[in-house]
Amino acid sequence: MSDKIYNVLFLCTGNSARSILGEALLNRDGAGRFRAYSAGSFPKGEPHPMAIEILEQLEFDTDGLRSKSWDEFSAPDAPQMDFIITVCDNAAGETCPIWPGHPMTAHWGIEDPAAVEGDGQREAFLTALRYMRNRISLLLNLPIDALDELSLKTRLAAIGADESAKERNI
Structure with missing residues (x-):
């Protein structure tokens, strides 16, 4: 097993809900193996x-979440x-910057909980958090060091397409 810490960038249009949840989850659950942004x-x-x-409320570290x-992540010092x-x-369909190092990309679409207003908003956020946690759990269980680039790319895409990742309670 490698001692490499993998950097992961979660992208969304507004960077206020889903991508923030992904950053917090992976930084906690993947600590020592992953660093999320x-x-x-x-x-x-x-x-x-x-x-x-x-x-x-779930005792995640929220310091530094913004x-x-x-x-910021396409700059030379990033x-x-x-x-x-x-x-x-939306973010999946946008023209992204050229990322230094040509990182592997995947799309893990999750409905925007911020689009829900009123009484259902809290539940929408909890659902988005559960979906993200399930997908991150699948990521954490990948044998990244043992997979070639094509296999890894295929597995990352499969995580995003896996409808069962929405249903499991992890």
């Missing part, structure tokens, strides 16, 4: 309050990414 093509300027509230542009994961359909 998040960004957006058109960042909202701050994380959605419900995302922060839920993460804090809504930021993906331009950490080099190993994986770029889009979590919204």
